Amino acid sequence: MGGWKIIETMGLRITTLHANSGAAANLGASTAIFGATAMGAPISTTQAAASSVIGAGVSSGKGANWKVVSEMVTAWVLTIPLAAGIAYLMFWLTQLPTLLAWVAVGVVVIATTAWIVWAMRHTIHASDVEAEIPSERELDEFDQDPTPHLKGQGPVT
Secondary structure, X not given: OHHHHHHHHHHHHOOOOOXXXXXXXXXXXXXXXXXXXXXXXXXXXXHHHHHHHHXXXXXXXXXXXXXXXXXXXXXXXXXXXXXXXXXXHHHHHHOOOHHHHHHHHHHHHHHHHHHHHHHHHOOOOHHXXXXXXXXXXXXXXXXXXXXXXXXXXXXXX
């Protein structure tokens, strides 16, 4: 369910990447992931990749969609306390008398399953993402060389 949403956000909503800035984003994410792994630190690969895409977009002069970035950060900050709250609620439900616990947990599981099925039926699909990708004609109209070139004279020796 989240896969297409992540692909859409990373590839289309945060910033515009070209070959060199995309390579920089991949290198940044890989370095962060392998570095954290080597130190034994936990790391979110999605957060590392998103941060690298933002950095590459800003450094290449394309900027970043800060509204999308703030939505991502808000979701990251809320994830841990919400997951802890749900875990606490489920633990509390399992402490009820046996039959009541089975019924309560069963209702939560069925409701969650129904919500997941609903969300999967109403999420974006590959065709939705494909419709947002610029055509070759639109890319040709852009006709901007993504490689930075220095202007002016070199340093005086």
